[in-house]
Amino acid sequence: MRRPVRVAVTGAAGAISYSLLFKIAAGEMMGKDQPVILQLVEMPQMMEKLLGVAMELMDCAYPLLHTITLHDNVEDGFKGAHYALLVGAKPRGPGMERSDLLVENAAIFARQGKALNDFANRDVKVLVVGNPANTNALIASRNAPDLSPSQFTCLTRLDHNRAKGILANHSGATTRDIGGIMIWGNHSTTQYPDLHQATIIGKPALDFVDMDWYRDEFIPKVQKRGGEIIQARGQSSAASAAQAVVDQMRDWVLGTEPGEIISMGILSDGSYGIAKGVFYSFPVRCNYGRYQIVQDIDVNEFSRQRLQASEQELLEEKAVIEHLLPKETEHSH
Ligand code: NAD
Ligand code: LMR
Numbered sequence: 001m002r003r004p005v006r007v008a009v010t011g012a013a014g015a016i017s018y019s020l021l022f023k024i025a026a027g028e029m030m031g032k033d034q035p036v037i038l039q040l041v042e043m044p045q046m047m048e049k050l051l052g053v054a055m056e057l058m059d060c061a062y063p064l065l066h067t068i069t070l071h072d073n074v075e076d077g078f079k080g081a082h083y084a085l086l087v088g089a090k091p092r093g094p095g096m097e098r099s100d101l102l103v104e105n106a107a108i109f110a111r112q113g114k115a116l117n118d119f120a121n122r123d124v125k126v127l128v129v130g131n132p133a134n135t136n137a138l139i140a141s142r143n144a145p146d147l148s149p150s151q152f153t154c155l156t157r158l159d160h161n162r163a164k165g166i167l168a169n170h171s172g173a174t175t176r177d178i179g180g181i182m183i184w185g186n187h188s189t190t191q192y193p194d195l196h197q198a199t200i201i202g203k204p205a206l207d208f209v210d211m212d213w214y215r216d217e218f219i220p221k222v223q224k225r226g227g228e229i230i231q232a233r234g235q236s237s238a239a240s241a242a243q244a245v246v247d248q249m250r251d252w253v254l255g256t257e258p259g260e261i262i263s264m265g266i267l268s269d270g271s272y273g274i275a276k277g278v279f280y281s282f283p284v285r286c287n288y289g290r291y292q293i294v295q296d297i298d299v300n301e302f303s304r305q306r307l308q309a310s311e312q313e314l315l316e317e318k319a320v321i322e323h324l325l326p327k328e329t330e331h332s333h
Contacts, residue, residue, distance in 0.1 A: 001033070001035060002033060002034055002035065003035075004034075004035035004036055004037045004066040004067070005030060005034060005035075005036055005037070005082040005083065006036075006037045006039055006079075006080050006081045006082050006083070006121070007024055007029075007030070007036050007037065007038055007039065007081065007082070007083045007084075007085065008039040008040075008041060008077050008078050008081035008083070008084045008085070008120070009021065009024075009038065009039070009040055009041065009084075009085045009087060010041040010042075010074065010077070010084075010085070010086050010087055010088035010112065010130075011041075011042070011086075011087035011088025011089065011129075011130065012040035012041055012042050012050055012053065012070075012087070012088075013040075013042045013046045013049040013050040013052075013053055014087060014088060015235060015236070015238035016087050016129065016238045016241045016242050016245070017040075017053070017087055017242075018053065018238065019238055019239045019241075019242035019243075020085070020087070020241075020242035020245055020246070021038060021040070021053065021057060022057065022060065023242060023243070023246050024036055024038065024246070025038065025057055025060065025062040025064065025065040026060075026062055026064070027062075027064045028246050028250070029245075029246045029249050029250050029253075030083075030249075030250070030253065030254075031250075031253075031254060032064070034064065035064045035065070035066045036064060036065060036066060037066050037067045037068075037069070038057070038065065038067070038068045038069070039069050039071060039077050039078070039079070039081060040053070040054065040068065040069065040070050040071065040077070041071045041072075041073070041074055041077035041078075041088070042070075042071075042072060042088070043072070043088070044072040047070065047072055050070055051070065054068045054070055074111060074112050074115040075115045075118070075119060076119075077115075078112075078115045078116050078119045078120045078124075079119045079120075080119070080120070080121055081116075081119075081120045081121055081124055082120075082121045082123065082124060082125070083124065083125050083126075083127075083249065083253075084112075084116055084120060084124055084125075084126045084127070085127050085129065085245060085249070086109070086112055086126065086127065086128045086129060086130055086136070086140065087129045087130055087245075088108075088130055089105050089108065089109075089129075089130025089131055089136065090104045090105055090108060098132075099320045101131075101132065102132060102135060102317055102320045102321050103320065103321060103324070105130065105131075105132065105135075105136055105139075106135075106136075106139050106321045106324045107324075108130075108136075109128070109130075109136040109137075109139040109140045109143070110139055110140070110143045110324065111143075112140050112143075113139060113140035113141060113142065113143025113144040114143045114144065116140065116144050116147060117143065117144035117145065117146050117147055120147075122146075122147070123151070124147065124151055125151055125153075125249070125252060125253065125289075126140065126141075126151055126152045126153065127153050127154070127155060127245060127248060127249060128140060128152065128153070128154040128155065128265075129154075129155045129241065129245060131187070132186075132187070132188070132317060133154040133155055133156075133187045133265065133279075134154050134186050134187055134188075134265050134278070134279040134280065134281075134314055134317070135279070135314070135317040135318065135321060136154070137152050137153065137154035137265060137279040138267075138277075138278065138279050138318065138321075138325075139321060139324070139325065140152055141267065141279075142325045142326055142328070143326060145326070149267045150266070150267065150290075150291075152266075152267065152279075153248070153252070153264050153265055153266050153279075153291075154187065154265035154266075154279050154281075155187065155241070155244060155245060155248060155265065156183045156187050156191065156263050156264065156265045156281035157244040157245070157247050157248040157262065157263060157264065158187075158226075158237065158240060158241050158243075158244035159183045159187060159191055159193065159222060159225075159263065159281070160181055160182075160183045160244075160262060160263040161240065161243065161244055161247065162193075162222050162225050162240075163181045163183065163193040163195075163218075163222045164178050164181050166218065166221055166222060166225075167181070167195065167198065167200075167205060167209075167218070170209065170213070170218070171200055171205070171208050171209060173200045173201065173208075177200055177201045178198065178199070178200055178205070179198065179199045179202075179259070179260065179261065180197040180198040180199045180205070180261055181193070181194075181195070181198050181261070181263070182194040182197060182198075182261065182263055182283040182297075183222075183263035183281045184263075184272075184280070184281055184282065184283075184303075184306070184307050184310060185280055185281055185306075185307065185309075185310025185311065185313075185314070186280070186281070186310045186313050186314050186317075187265065187281070188223075188310075188313060189223045189224055189227075190223070190306075190309050190310040190312075190313045191222070191223055191281065191310055192219070192303065192306035192307060192309075192310055193218065193219055193222040193223070194303055194306075195209075195214055195218070196298070196300065196303060197261070197283075197297060219306075225237075247262075248262070248264060251286050252264070252286050252289070252291060253289055255286050255287040255288070256284075256285050256286045256287070260285070261283045261284070261285060261294055262283070262284060262285075262286070263281050263282070263283060263284070264281065264282065264284045264291055265279050265280065265281045266279065266280070266281075266282060266284070266291065266293075267279055267280075268280045268282075269293070271293045271295065272297075272299060272307060273307075274307065274311050275311060275315060277318070278311065278314040278315060278318055279314070280310070280311065280314060282294075283297065
């Protein structure tokens, strides 16, 4: 048996975590031969609820669940963490503007970035789920000058999986038959679900679907899926978000299948003309615990406009919180 790895999760008493933690403990994220230590972090007033979740985890008697520790602060919760899943965030309250949400979360993610910098394992891999995920990832990474920004990512795998599921449902294919889906940009309604490289049983997906459907139905459906679920369920997506977290982390750590492309929110290095310094969803492949942007994809004018619209939104989000960011160090690029 391998040595256990430490997985820190914030927002551990919340809805996403109520699916996520059980999947991690069952070995779905790190592999069926990898024991895990769960370091669960919550707000002080949520510790009792968190204790209830920990009791249930214990009661599942998972063979791979080595230890559970509970923390009411990130400084303790991130100690030695190999993986940090930043799920907890302040939700948008009544009358709150998007910019208020950005600023409120900036303080939370700045503290979390500092705590990762000071206490996590030097090779920690970080996934930001809490919204606005891309800009929260930027804030956390900029507050962790001793870690590489490449250790920070944000979740757009849910959007990727949604695009795949919706295409499968429309075309009658199974999701196993579908490849080459790409999500570009922000985890928001400006994201661009791109089917130009997508395939169904190895053939171009756009040969199977109507362009009008792609442009007028598919793209807005994926972009607005989160809101549609809130409308229908009265709560934001939770089980599907947990599945996406597991999928992203598993692929990052254990590698993508040969030829497979996935979508991850990562710090832009200027690829595809996207401004450096924002967290942007790109098509990537993973191996040896690292991800690489898939290069040389043909981006036509239709796509280019959409890539830029989402980039613009991220630059605007960045401008709102720019004054709260620490000065860039040599390491932050
Ligand atoms: P939830 O409200 O059920 O749970 C969030 C938990 O986080 C709460 O228990 C809260 O006490 C805790 N929390 C808040 N601030 C914290 C902090 N500073 N430290 C530790 N814990 C903290 O929400 P949820 O449904 O689990 O969703 C969590 C977040 O994920 C939300 O921001 C949501 O918008 C976002 N989300 C992102 C995606 C994505 O694809 N990126 C998808 C779905 C949801
Ligand atoms: C989702 O995509 O389901 C969530 O990000 C929606 C939200 O606003 O919580």
